[in-house]
Amino acid sequence: MDKNLLSQIVFYFFAVLTIGSAAVVVFARSLIRSAFALLFTFFGVAALYAYLGADFLAATQMVIYVGGILVLILFGIMLTHKLYDLKIKTASVQLIPAVIAVVAVFAVLAFFMLRTQWFQSGSMLSGPTTASIGNLLMQDFILPFEVASVLLLLALIGAAMIVRRRPE
């Protein structure tokens, strides 16, 4: 029972960290603070993956979101002239449409959250997930995997194309 309590403490710690930092991302008045708060959100989500036994997913979350996307966002903010000390307005505009949209999205999410049969962590496979993920990607899901890699390659070539200096 005590061990259970410990794992619950760990879970609630990371849940609060994730949601709290996500709130900072939304409400912070400076853009760069939002970006740095995103670090804790990504970290908390990775920790929750690890908590659920998805070790490979947790490490991938860190590599891609913290090591890649967040650095890209920070670079984008810092390299954009006079954007990083811009104060963002957090006034409320369009109150009624926003409330309607939020309630609708929340209703849809809540509906599916309550209806789905979730895996309980007790019934989950505990053990290495890397090998089975690799086998699935290379056998059953080879087509979506390759389509995704071609898409990424296209984006890469496209980006290089746009920034290339054309001969005058």
Next chain:
Amino acid sequence: MESIAQLLQKIPKYDGLPEMLQALIPIIVSSIVIFALLALAVLFMVWLERKVSAHIQDRLGPMVVGGWHGWAQTIADALKLLLKEDIVPESVDRVLFKMAPFIVFLGAFAAFVVLPFGASSFVTDLNIGILYIVAVSSLSVIGIIMAGWASNNKYSLYGSMRAAAQVISYEIPAAVAIMTVVIYVGSLSMVEIVRAQEGGFLNWFLFRNPFLFLAFIVYFIASLAEVNRTPFDLPEAESELVAGYHTEYSGMRFAFFFLAEYANMFLVSSVAATLFLGGWTAPFSILQFIPGPVVFFVKALVLIFIQMWMRWSLPRLRVDQLMYINWKVLLPISFALILGAGWMAIL
């Protein structure tokens, strides 16, 4: 961690403690052990760096404190740094400024958890060991950007941008070079990787085939850039940027950056020793009586010595040369290596 837990079991009345404490105490004790080990290694490495640099330049280096060749010099320096006033400049972003050194250090410290120092001396053996190391080291990059931005100083900002650009670029060839080893082992676990190299130095991945030998060199060069060592020390190029991203830091917070830098040097050397030099396994069967951790530290120290040797022998690269080496030299080579190593593995 298991061996620490077993040791703790021998303490009288340990079983009487609540289960929650019994689960927590081994975690806390092993963190303290790793931290102490890291601090000791860093103190030794700083002293070694000063001695190596001195002798390369035909000087003697620290000779006074502690008596024999100034061995206590870094202990005195560390104490001085810890006792200094904690200065926070007027116009910095206080929260981020104070947080940054700890995030940089966290990235280095967290990776030590999976390093296999010996056959049974490691904190934990994760299934995703080496991927975990790559993952947590990305925390340091964010910490460096945070330090550079929060300092509100142009040299800090330039330094941190250079550091981040350099680290995320050189991560790619380093990771691809790591993958060549993973192809042979078929596992990401650090302990499994060392087990696959048991039985003399000819079984080390370094000497298995030419592709792996080149992969080691690619990893070594890329890791030099990842820890911002010369010839890739542009982020803290003294002559242009004062001290790079830690220009505004002093006292204990500066000490944390320093600690993280040397811890990262030790980390990349240990990863290279684990992946390519057989980790804790002895090179010859007659040397097998030497305990695993000693062999491991000797291998890591040899690589660290080579890093220092290069620092005091080579000039610094230009930014464009840095990017040229990564994207046009190391990356194509590492892709060719992964193809070649995969082909050799199938044969």
